[in-house]
Amino acid sequence: MLAHDSAATAIDPVALADGLARGFAARAAAQQGFPAENHRELHASGYLRLLLPRDQGGTEGGLLPMVRAQERLAQGDAATALVVSMALVVMGKLREDRPWPAEVFAEVCGGMLRDGGAINNCVTEPELGSISRGGIPRSRATPVDGGWLVEGHKIFVTGAPALRWFLTAVVLPPSGAAPDGELATAIVAAGSPGLRIVDSWDGAMSLRGSGNSDVFYDKVFVPDRLMVERVPIGQRQGSAGGKASAPGLGPWSLAISAVYLGIGQAALEAACDYANTRVPTALGQPIAGQLHIQQRIGEMQAVLLAARATLHETARLWTERPDLRAELPARIAAAKYLCTNAACTATEHGLRVAGGFSLTAALPLERHFRDARAGLFQPPQDDLALGVIGRAALARRCGADTAP
Template sequence: MTATPSAPEFTPEQAEVVERTAAAIREHAPACEAAQDVTPEAAHALSASGYTRLTLPADAGGLGATLTQFALAQLDLGRADASLALVLAMHGHVTGSAFQGRSLPPALLDAVAAAGGRGELLNALASEPELGSPSRGGLPRTVAVPDGTGFESAQWLVTGRKTWSTGARALRWALVSAATPDGRVGRYWIDLHGEGVCIEPTWRDALSLRGSGSHDVVFTRAPAALQAPPSGAHPAGSAWFWTAVAATYLGVGEAALDALSTYARERVPTALGAPIATLPRVQENVGRIAADLLAARTLLLHATAAWDLAPDAAAIPLIGAAKAVATNAAVDATDRAVRTAGGGALTDALPLGKLLRDARAGLTHPPGEDPAFTAYGAAVLGDLDRA
């Protein structure tokens, strides 16, 4: 086993932005949960928080967060609220991976940087009703047709439907995956306030993330003046996306521990005459939750620090395993917290019901548990000196 690399502290400006963003999320999350959407007020607060600059490199006008700093930030936001934290997780991972992997053409990188500098939220839209998650392969039904010749000639027109579009109404821009006429997949930069774009409010009564506004976005010959031609995937895409979701949901688990701990100290049943925090069973459960969450956090930050030291494909299996451990820890923490709190967890007096529902969404994001551990196991068996 190698020594765990130490996690870098935030810069003062990063710390200020994360604190301001977490406060905005805590303020607006209840209204978003009730509306089952990102309210206009919440969207404005997220944009004004400065968080859109967090993962932009300094030379592009951003705050230059490393992957580990991004993980620490999303842990804080996930503790505040999963739905709004995930909206910013999507913006942060798209921006961070695009610049670190240089996976977009220069003009498109400039557009991403300009959007972040203006506080305009963006997301990559790839999932579809028939396709499901694009991580499992397949050609999207969404198509892009050029109105000129070739990728460099003129704008393209995009037609199709994208599902699970996190924060749809709060977004200004989308990188939309679409099939080209020759059967490959390109990415298209589309103004979601522009022509040919319709948001259908399909995200209603969802089990989890009710305030995320993850509606369908429908494109009808929507113009895309910038595009990324088909190319191979860069490992930065997986590193930043998997970290974004792992940290966000692990933050949900930590919020459950916070809520349970407060409840255990304050709850004094008449028959006991003392806080339930004095009961060995409650202490045991809190100890199990805390230990599991700390183990998951330590593994995640170890994995991201390893990437920061050597950002290449060799670091990816450990990040995938850390994502699986983190999301499982969040699910287990919220479940155990509900069991420990008892009947109080069934009411709105405690946030544990919402946290239980939100944590489960982490299991749906790739990589799944089986492929994550299989890939990490293969990496360990391929090089027995690797941790």
């Protein structure tokens, strides 16, 4: 039973995330495998309803409130928060653009509202990598009576054990209108016959509870109504849209940046707690009084404050200044770059504050250090992010009077 009835509208996402994060943090250190209990609590508390639009029974959290909430959720358990942020990226775009038939969107939202679970894109494959880099998936859909049979193998499907819907990139066979075939999205329901999830993430370096699994499709039936976003392969590049559509540059990807900022903040708080309570016998007082400790804590705080300011200002501008949206992909890239690198910097300094104790499971610092590194490989990666930022700066100056 949900904690909020369908009439509830006044939900504070940050306060709700705060309560959930406390419970997540309490079990994170001893967590083994996928944290299914966390995801049950996300549904029971009504937090997942913040992803859904009001016209579909959701409570529709806004961009900045959800960015702030996701940072707080990640301080409790970053792996769980990342699954939610991935779903926010998908659902945020769906609820704003409405690219699907209304009855299909209602079916997808209704399934999440009723049964819980998240939603994510399933695009990356072992041989070709992500289609965002230009590859054509090998996963195929064959027409049958009433729909399609999907066959293929996807990797790095974040949150797979908790997904209600798998938005699976497939290729449809050639037709008169599409001689090279079509690229399409198959909306695959969790539990569909032939859908198999394999835990290939156990023991990974970072975000071990994110369920970043392999997913196999063995003639999974998908009704024709759930085969959406069909685009002739020859038109694929032209349909990719503007800069805001590029991987990691849409507004809701700020929620992913917030997860890594949350990791850095959790490391800061853990390091402060350690420094305030650690009293070596040779010193006779907490190490927090030592200048070199204060300086390390200061650097952690400084990089996190700078990243947070950029993240929140970018979310605010997207919401309040629609006229600037064409210019904001570079800011979104900057927020991602700053948040992930701030998390890496902060967590490394956290290790140095606590010394050898930081390498043990007695403190969460080693987990935060490991988890922060996953952000380096989240799109856009640093080289691509800096390229976007640099091109935007150059374009602004193009044709300007630059004489001294």
